[in-house]
Amino acid sequence: xxxxxxxxxxxxxxxxLLMAVGLRHFGIDCLVVEKHATTLDFPKGRRVTTRTVEILxxxxxxxxxxxxxxxxxxxxFSFEGDTMLGDDYxxxxxxxxxxxxxxxxxxxxxxxxxxxxxxxxxxxxxxxVRFSAELVGFTQxxxxxTAGVVMAEERVxxxxxxxxxxxxxxxxxxxxxGIGRSGPGFLGHRLSILVSADLGARMAERQSALYWLRSxxxxxSGPPAGSLFIAVDNKERWLxxxxxxxxxxPRESVTERRCLELVRGGLxxxxxxxxxxxxxxxxxxxxxxxRYRAGRVILAGDAAHLTTPEGGLGMNCGVADAHNLAWxxxxxxxxxxxxALLDTYEPERRPHAVACADASLGPARPPNPxxxxxxxxxxxxxxxxxxxxxxxxxxxxxxEYTPMARPGHxxxxxxxxxxxxxxxxxxxxxxxxxxxAGEPGLNHAVDVxxxxxxxxxxxxxxxxxxxxxxxxxxxxxxxxxxDGYVAWRSSTPPETPHLLASALRTATGHxxxxxxxxxxxx
Numbered sequence: 055x056x057x058x059x060x061x062x063x064x065x066x067x068x069x070x071l072l073m074a075v076g077l078r079h080f081g082i083d084c085l086v087v088e089k090h091a092t093t094l095d096f097p098k099g100r101r102v103t104t105r106t107v108e109i110l111x112x113x114x115x116x117x118x119x120x121x122x123x124x125x126x127x128x129x130x131f132s133f134e135g136d137t138m139l140g141d142d143y144x145x146x147x148x149x150x151x152x153x154x155x156x157x158x159x160x161x162x163x164x165x166x167x168x169x170x171x172x173x174x175x176x177x178x179x180x181x182x183v184r185f186s187a188e189l190v191g192f193t194q195x196x197x198x199x200t201a202g203v204v205m206a207e208e209r210v211x212x213x214x215x216x217x218x219x220x221x222x223x224x225x226x227x228x229x230x231x232g233i234g235r236s237g238p239g240f241l242g243h244r245l246s247i248l249v250s251a252d253l254g255a256r257m258a259e260r261q262s263a264l265y266w267l268r269s270x271x272x273x274x275s276g277p278p279a280g281s282l283f284i285a286v287d288n289k290e291r292w293l294x295x296x297x298x299x300x301x302x303x304p305r306e307s308v309t310e311r312r313c314l315e316l317v318r319g320g321l322x323x324x325x326x327x328x329x330x331x332x333x334x335x336x337x338x339x340x341x342x343x344x345r346y347r348a349g350r351v352i353l354a355g356d357a358a359h360l361t362t363p364e365g366g367l368g369m370n371c372g373v374a375d376a377h378n379l380a381w382x383x384x385x386x387x388x389x390x391x392x393x394a395l396l397d398t399y400e401p402e403r404r405p406h407a408v409a410c411a412d413a414s415l416g417p418a419r420p421p422n423p424x425x426x427x428x429x430x431x432x433x434x435x436x437x438x439x440x441x442x443x444x445x446x447x448x449x450x451x452x453x454e455y456t457p458m459a460r461p462g463h464x465x466x467x468x469x470x471x472x473x474x475x476x477x478x479x480x481x482x483x484x485x486x487x488x489x490x491a492g493e494p495g496l497n498h499a500v501d502v503x504x505x506x507x508x509x510x511x512x513x514x515x516x517x518x519x520x521x522x523x524x525x526x527x528x529x530x531x532x533x534x535x536x537d538g539y540v541a542w543r544s545s546t547p548p549e550t551p552h553l554l555a556s557a558l559r560t561a562t563g564h565x566x567x568x569x570x571x572x573x574x575x576x
Contacts, residue, residue: 056211059085059182060387062201064189064227065220067094068166069355069372071173071183073218075113076380078180080482080536082387085212086181087203089188093170096334097248097286097293100165100263101366105428105464106373107159112481112538116159118172123164124263128288132421133262137322138253138283145262148421156429156457157467158475163263165286166369189227192217194349216350216383220372223339223356231348235341237411241362242338245298247313248331251321254289261288264420267320277320291331294320298335305335338362340411346400354379359407365418367410370428375403381536385562390507395563398435406431409451417452425455432462437535437561439542443525459524461543465534466524468517476515480538483509484561486554489521490514492529492547499531499551508558509536533557 061077063070066088077084102110102119110116123129135143154160177183184205192201199217203210219227228235265283277296284293294317298308310330318324342359346352355372379399385391409427410418418424426448438461448454457466465487468476479485486503488496493514500512515524524532529547531554534540541561548554 055208056213057085058213059083060215061085061383062087062199062212062214062217063220064201064217065222065225065355065357066090066174066177066183066185067220067222067355068170068173068369069376070218070220071170071177072109072113072373073220073354073376073380074177074181074183075115075173076376077384079113080381080384080388082380082384084181085214086177086183087187087189087205087212088183088185091186093174094167096167096332097246097284097291098166099363099366099369100163100284101370102162102164102169103366103370103424103428104154104157104159104161106370107162108157108477108538109373109377111159112477115172115176118176119164119169120162122168122172123162124285124288126160128261128285129161129163129263131262133260133265134268135265136268137277138260138265138267138320139256139326140322143260145260146421148263154425155467156425156455158469158477163285189221192227192230192351194351199350215387216352218379218383219351219353219357220355220376221357223360225357227351228343228353228357231351233348233353234344235360236344237341237360237408238415239341240337240339241415243298243300244336244338245296245308245313245316245333246336247294247296247317247333248286249292249294249314249317250290250329250331251292251317251326252290253292253321253326257288261285277316281316281320283320292317296320308333308335340414342404342407342411346404347396352379352396352399358403359411361407361411361414364414364416365410365420365422365424367414367418367424367427371407371410374406377537378403385508390509390562392563392565394565395437398437398563401435402433405434413452423453425453426450427452429464430455432460433539434462437541437563438462438539439557439560441543441545457523459526459532459540459543461540463540465532465538465540468515468519468523470515470517476517477538479511479513480534481536483511483536484541484558485534486510486512487515487524487532487534488512488526488530489528490516492531495529495547495551496531496554499548499554502551503555503558506555506558506562506564508562510558533561535561 061084063086187205190202201212267281281296339360354375361368526545533542542557
């Protein structure tokens with residue numbers, strides 16, 4: 055049996071599922087294969103950053119994910135105490151306690167085993183998604199990838215123009231491609247213990263997103279140094295994470311009894327009825343693949359990069375991979391973008407992954423803000439047209455974010471009315487923005503630019519902060535990509551309508567664009 059599909063996605067975690075959603079958003083079919091039978095059944099990553107929620111909003115998933123997230127009031131705090139139920143504790147506000155003026159959305163706390171079924175339901179509606187389907191080998195040539203997939207005990211040959219490897223840290227695709235990894239590497243061992251305990255009433259005044267436990271001293275007994283509880287539902291399901299030393303306590307010796315002993319020590323009250331649900335061992339790691347692409351096979355998510363859990367950056371970095379890659383693959387497959395556009399994926403996404411891995415070593419630990427990293431990271435590639443303005447200098451690149459529309463940056467949020475953000479204009483095509491004074495000239499330029507065949511729309515922004523935040527004067531134009539990042543900017547009205555067309559060609563990977571699009575305008 056042979057199946058032909060434009061894109062084969064290997065891996066049905068959050069990144070693979072959203073890759074399918076993103077491709078369908080741009081009209082491209084794909085096949086997703088996931089070797090496991092179901093979505094995740096054990097708590098994992100929980101932080102859904104502002105930027106990820108913006109992506110979910112763009113793809114029509116924000117409301118559905120919010121419904122399975124912790125209530126906002128329970129996501130606002132970080133707890134620190136000797137034990138969960140002891141008298142000595144403090145509760146501090148986290149930096150995402152309200153909708154900020156820099157985004158129409160806010161962060162969510164959504165345990166991954168709750169998130170994945172929502173994404174799977176949408177992906178199944180959008181694409182051919184097969185669980186219990188395992189990639190067993192692949193070859194590639196100049197025109198595509200031929201992969202062997204075992205589905206329902208039958209080997210199927212899949213022929214795709216491109217293959218996206220979102221098969222996680224333990225996936226075999228990266229190794230098969232011979233791609234190495236660099237970075238700090240392995241950073242220790244940990245044990246996560248999932249339990250059921252009816253603590254809703256006792257935790258009512260303490261409810262938080264994270265519960266850090268202070269280290270025990272020679273005078274006190276308590277959990278090991280570096281232990282914490284993680285809210286799953288903040289009522290009955292709780293996840294405890296503790297350091298683990300396999301030299302002194304081999305994995306096979308960690309029994310249900312030992313797990314309950316650790317949990318009770320962390321709770322600080324032996325009278326609580328606790329039911330063991332399971333445990334997992336895992337190794338915090340910070341590594342980034344040396345390359346993101348080999349021919350027609352492209353890495354995304356944990357297959358491309360690993361971060362420690364500090365700051366909850368790993369899954370979010372992977373979601374941003376899918377958001378960056380989906381429109382580029384769609385453009386190349388549809389023919390309005392040049393194949394060279396895919397060469398910009400690695401230089402745009404890999405530096406961000408390196409920054410996330412570094413931040414996860416400590417700077418991103420809550421309650422430290424991470425807006426500078428998730429909203430302020432700027433891309434540099436052949437598809438970004440430098441306008442000659444200097445890059446911002448920030449004392450804290452992880453936490454400090456200043457909205458700006460410099461090419462390579464995320465186009466800033468401005469409210470257009472009580473419900474509509476500038477971000478809501480982006481997502482399906484390139485968008486050329488100007489002010490009402492520049493609208494007539496922009497409309498003419500858009501008519502010329504559409505001759506390139508690239509999907510493009512125009513919008514006149516009538517907002518008080520438009521000129522200041524977007525860095526343009528009257529009649530200036532900003533070209534925004536489908537992923538919401540600025541590709542080109544003219545601070546004054548473009549000298550000719552052909553400049554927009556030239557910029558559009560450069561932004562879609564074509565090398566025949568007018569050289570004038572690369573120079574500073576205005």
